[in-house]
Amino acid sequence: MLRYHRSYWKTLLQRGLHLVQLHRQDDLLLRRLHHDVFAQLAQWGPIPHAPIRPHIPVERQIGHHGCMQCELRCRTKAGEGAHLFKDHGIVARVRYWITHTACEVCLKEYHSFDKLQAHLRRSTNCREQMVTRPPRTTIQPGIGSRDNNQRRAQHDDLLPAQQAEGPRHSLNAHMVQLSHIMSSFMKV
Amino acid sequence: MIFDFEGSDPECLQSRLRACIQTHAIGWTLMLITLQHVLAAFETLQDYDVGISREDLRAALSHLAEPYAWNFLTEITYEAAEHDHLHHLDLYEQWCRDFASASTSWKPTLCCPRPFFRERVVLHAYSGRRRPGDFQWFLDALGRQHKLEGFYVVSLDIVIDSTWGDIGNQKTQRFWLDSIRSGFVIGFLAGPPCCTWSIARDKKVANSNRRGPRVLRNREALWGFWSVSLKEKRQLFDGHLLLGFSLHAMVLLSSVQGCGALEHPAEPAEENAASIWRLPLMQMITTLPGFQHFLLGAGTAKRTGLLALNLSDLPTFLRGSAICAHIHRNQTIGVDEAGQFKTAKLKVYPPALCKALAEGFFSNFPLSTETMKAPHLPAEFINRCKQMTCTTMGHAICADYTGS
DSSP states (O other): OTTTSHHHHHHHHHHHHHHHHHHHHHHHHHHHHHHHHHHHHHHHSOOOOOOEEESSOGGGOSSOEEETTTTEEESSHHHHHHHHHHHHOOOOGGGGGOOSSBOTTTOEEOSSHHHHHHHHHHOHHHHHHHTTSOOOSSOOOOTTOHHHHHHHHHHTTTSOOEEOOSOOOOOOOOHHHHHHHHHHHOOO | OTTTOOSOOHHHHHHHHHHHHHTSOOBHHHHHHHHHHHHHHHHSOSSOOOSSOHHHHHHHHHHHTSGGGSHHHHOOOEEEOOTTSOOOHHHHHHHHHHHHTOSSOOOOSOOOOOOOOSSEEEEEETOOSBOTTSHHHHHHHHHHHTTOSSEEEEEEOTTTOTTTTOTTSHHHHHHHHHHHHTTOOOEEEEOOOOTTTOTTTTOBOTTSSOBOSOOOOBSTTTTOOSSOOHHHHHHHHHHHHHHHHHHHHHHHHHHTTOEEEEEEEOOOSSTTBOOGGGSHHHHHHTTSTTEEEEEEOOTTSOOEEEEEESOTTHHHHHHHHOOOSSOOOOOOOSBOTTSOBGGGGGGSOOHHHHHHHHHHHHHHSOOTTTTTTSOOOOHHHHHHHHHHOOOSBOOOOOOSOOOO
16 A cells, blocks of 8 residues: 555555544534633632542543652543653662664664663563663663654664674573662662 | 561551551552462461561561552542533533523622723624625624714624634634623624534435535534544534634623524424534533523524523514515425525525514614713724625625635
């Protein structure tokens, strides 16, 4: 489809995006209208009968996420991570072992930090070898950072991971060191 | 901490563990993994040298690993529909329904006196082309008859002025709404487009196998279906924009004791059909002080609904302006010889209706003696009104929807 019907595919995508955009604009317009009408009425006198509903929809109340220190409930795991970063400066653990956009274990170049993070989350072998080394003092940019977005824009998300050549570190049985690192993150 | 614990009370250990956890900036996800890891580590520990028994320790850790042990994780927090935050549409609509169905009607505690100016400005939104016998035609005639000076009927339509008649433009919309809020406008007449609400949709065209445009909304989806084409969505969006402006203007006008009317096809007999009169917002507005809902026409003719604000004598004028005793039996479904939908002609108000509306509005205007010593409207506003007062008659009826 992308090869032989490129313009058709692009038009289809653009139309789809435009429709979603219109749906959102429409929703916002109607919400603003109701908001403005109620705000106007509130200027003349107190309005009764304001309904309430759960902050987190009932169907999404199955999973639990939140910050134990702030006693804050979050809707998603991503929300939990965002809160921990913004309020407590806690970053994803794998970022302590990232020095650049290539995996130091398998020597694959991923071109952006988020792709390398995703690789380290999935590849148990690489992750296990990485955590046996001491963590870095300087943390590299993470997912959603300006630097990372710039890198993604540079290669347009289309360039695949490339295999680099070089000496590979063999797996040492540094289990003592590993348990030390792990325990430093699990202080309970 | 567990190794340092001296005592045998599992409750005490649990509360200490809880306090310890809460001193750390840690998420529930990682805390759960950690607790499970600790639990597994103590299960396999050979030299168990803790003051508390293994079973009690397991119970304490397992309890802390349950979300129900942490009130904030299971506590359901509620959001309330308030006017100071933008909530989801369904919450506002529920509020409108509650408001409309309340046993006692809401009354404002604060009532501002009606502002008076020497000039009188009436807005006619989506007026279309000027024609003899239109609303402005009758209103101008009444103004001349009563020797009113500084009387402007502003035609708010994109065909009259592409900038100050374009309600889709945020700046234009804000300008007119602010003018209404400030009391510069004393009357407002609007007939927002009804093409997406029309019950003529999907009807079979006479002498043809064709059907009309498909239905875009029903009673369950009053603001339109989710699955529509790009053109249909634009049509829905434009309709909502113009209807929203009209309703907002009417609510604002009621705060300055102005008068207004909103014309739209009446509520259909079909149970599942969409209509603006079935919107929770409209049902709420009709319960506000000063608003009335009139129904014109009956039987097979196109029934029209009017939302009137401070026009209590309007039914009298409507009856007085009626030119025939019976209802027309002509069908307006289908297309004419030129390929235009026959319903397009219905959007032009008949002169008798315009006359009744003009008389209704005029009866609510302050007398000239009341405004003799009143201040003038700002010069900038007056100039814009003069610029928007159309005197050139048009001849062509524009298409129902011209959005690109």
